[in-house]
Every structure is written in structure tokens, then in C-alpha cells.
Amino acid sequence: MKKIFITILAILLGQSYLAISQNRYVSETGNDSNDGKTKSTPWKTLSKVNSSMGLFNPGDSILFERGSVFYGTLDIIKDGSSSKPVVFSSYGVKSKPKPAIAGGRRVASSSWRYRGSNIWVSYNDPLNRIENLLIVNKKAYLPGRFPKQGYFYRDTSLLRQGFICNALKRFPNKYWEGATVRLKNYYYGWEVRVVKTFNSKKGIIFYEDDTSAEAIERGWGFFFDNKIDLVT
Numbered sequence: 355m356k357k358i359f360i361t362i363l364a365i366l367l368g369q370s371y372l373a374i375s376q377n378r379y380v381s382e383t384g385n386d387s388n389d390g391k392t393k394s395t396p397w398k399t400l401s402k403v404n405s406s407m408g409l410f411n412p413g414d415s416i417l418f419e420r421g422s423v424f425y426g427t428l429d430i431i432k433d434g435s436s437s438k439p440v441v442f443s444s445y446g447v448k449s450k451p452k453p454a455i456a457g458g459r460r461v462a463s464s465s466w467r468y469r470g471s472n473i474w475v476s477y478n479d480p481l482n483r484i485e486n487l488l489i490v491n492k493k494a495y496l497p498g499r500f501p502k503q504g505y506f507y508r509d510t511s512l513l514r515q516g517f518i519c520n521a522l523k524r525f526p527n528k529y530w531e532g533a534t535v536r537l538k539n540y541y542y543g544w545e546v547r548v549v550k551t552f553n554s555k556k557g558i559i560f561y562e563d564d565t566s567a568e569a570i571e572r573g574w575g576f577f578f579d580n581k582i583d584l585v586t
Contacts, residue, residue, distance in 0.1 A: 375413035375415065376411070377415045378391065378397065378410070378415070378416045378417065379395070379417050380399075380400075380416065380422075380424070381397075381419035381422055382423060383396075383419075384398040386401075386402040390402070400426040401426060404427075407431050410432045410440050412433075412434040412435045412438035412439070413438035413440075414434075417444060417445040418442075418445070418453035419445060419446045419453060420452060420453055421446065421450035421451055423453070423455075424453065424454070427455075475582070498579060498584035499579040500584050504575070504577075505538070505575025505576055506519050506575065506577065507519065507521075507573060507574070507575055508537075508573060515561070516560040517537075518558050519559065521557070522552070522554070525552075527552065527553065527555070528551070528552055530552040530559065530581075531549050531552050532549060533549050533579070533580055533584075534546060534547070534548055535549055535576055536576060536577055539574060547562070548561060548562070550562055
């Protein structure tokens with residue numbers, strides 16, 4: 355009887371332990387190598403929170419320090435329950451502003467290179483993503499692209515090798531070579547290519563033939579970027 359009682363008590367204690375809610379703390383001055391379990395050992399980034407979603411249980415709270423700004427997105431894929439939700443809230447000095455999540459990402463100052471004429475260039479994004487906005491000291495700057503708004507349109511498709519656009523004939527020969535061309539191929543899809551050759555007389559753009567990419571159809575829009583001349 356004594357052994358049975360000890361076994362049942364151990365099981366009940368184990369259940370009580372599993373039901374205990376836990377807090378995870380996140381601060382812009384933290385470190386992702388921390389355990390995040392105390393205010394003195396907070397995590398630092400949203401990426402760490404996202405990769406740790408599987409650790410959270412109903413009743414847990416993920417608390418962001420007031421006054422902090424976090425860059426990126428928060429991907430909430432963990433469910434709680436009506437009685438024990440997974441809570442995302444704040445902690446810290448109440449007089450400080452609520453924590454903010456900025457949808458962009460921070461570009462390290464060390465990654466910028468001066469190109470002259472007050473032009474600075476950063477090549478720190480290996481994914482080659484389209485950036486819609488750059489904010490420096492709370493001032494917004496649009497990316498250097500052409501046309502600045504809207505698109506050019508392809509008159510003739512050369513499938514995976516390039517296209518013809520008569521509107522480009524006004525530019526000097528080879529002008530677009532080396533630039534990035536971003537081509538719409540679906541309502542919400544893009545192909546990103548680097549211009550290999552540009553024939554001004556015929557308005558022909560050629561890029562490396564990519565057999566893994568979609569063939570670009572005529573009529574869809576495109577624009578250029580990643581060319582210093584476009585920064586004004």
C-alpha cells in the first residue's frame with residue numbers, strides 16, 4: 355500500500371509541475387543564448403521567439419520589455435485554450451513606451467559603403483529581397499528603382515532568356531546591363547534576374563537562361579533596381 359501511495363503521489367506531483375505556467379522574457383538588450391526565463395536572462399530577437407514556439411504551453415506568457423523595438427515578424431503558431439491562453443504582453447517600467455515590433459529589419463551600420471555624391475550602398479541581404487522603404491533617423495526613403503512608380507510592360511517574351519520592350523529603346527546601348535530586373539509573372543509572383551545584355555536599338559533585354567525559373571510571358575510588368583544611377 356505504501357508503494358502504491360508513493361507512486362500515485364509522484365504522478366500527481368508530475369501533473370502539477372507540467373501545469374505550471376512559465377514566463378519568457380524578451381529585450382532588445384538581451385541575448386538569444388540566454389534561457390529567457392528571467393528578466394535578467396532575456397532573449398533578444400523575434401527570430402528566437404519564433405523558433406521557440408514549440409516550447410510554449412497553454413498559460414505561458416511571452417513578455418517583451420517596454421521601451422524596446424524588435425525587428426521582423428512574430429509568427430504565432432502556438433494555440434492555448436479559452437481558460438489558459440498563450441499570452442503575449444509586456445514587462446518593465448510602466449512609464450516607458452510599450453514595446454514595438456517593426457515589420458522591417460535592422461541594417462547594420464558597418465554594412466554600408468560610401469560610393470560618393472552622398473550615395474551609400476549596403477549588400478547585406480543574401481536573399482535579394484525587394485525592400486519597399488528605408489528609415490534612417492525616423493525619415494523614410496524610397497528605394498532607387500525605375501520607373502519610380504508603376505511598371506514597364508513586355509511587348510514580346512523570349513521565354514526564359516529575355517524579352518523585348520519598345521519603351522526601352524530611348525536608353526543608351528548597354529545601359530541596363532548589370533542592373534536587377536524584377537518581373538511580375540503572376541498576380542502575386544515575381545522573377546528576379548540580372549540583366550546580361552541590353553540592345554538599345556531593338557529594346558531587347560537578355561539575362562542568364564534559368565531552366566528552373568518560370569517562362570516570362572508578354573504583357574506583364576517589370577521594373578529595374580540595384581543600379582547606382584537610379585538613386586536620386
